[in-house]
Amino acid sequence: MQHDDTPGRPETPAEVAWLRRDGFSAIRAWREHLGVSREELALRLGVSPPAVAQFEAAKARPRAAMLKKVAAALGISWELLREDG
Numbered sequence: 001m002q003h004d005d006t007p008g009r010p011e012t013p014a015e016v017a018w019l020r021r022d023g024f025s026a027i028r029a030w031r032e033h034l035g036v037s038r039e040e041l042a043l044r045l046g047v048s049p050p051a052v053a054q055f056e057a058a059k060a061r062p063r064a065a066m067l068k069k070v071a072a073a074l075g076i077s078w079e080l081l082r083e084d085g
Contacts, residue, residue, distance in 0.1 A: 055070070
């Protein structure tokens with residue numbers, strides 16, 4: 001489902017872009033776009049729902065290792081979750 005506009009850069013769905021503009025973190029925007037509940041993501045990651053809430057908070061800056069785990073749990077490329085990208 002990923003389409004490239006530029007070489008090596010997957011396209012961001014409009015819904016994710018809107019959620020990001022509304023102040024959602026990349027993790028939360030993608031999770032909601034994919035229809036995954038916070039509880040389901042917590043189960044997939046082996047953490048508690050409050051832990052998911054912490055690392056998907058708008059001001060959170062999860063490390064690359066966590067972004068890679070979350071991306072794998074959501075079935076997307078981890079680069080899509082980078083806040084600077």
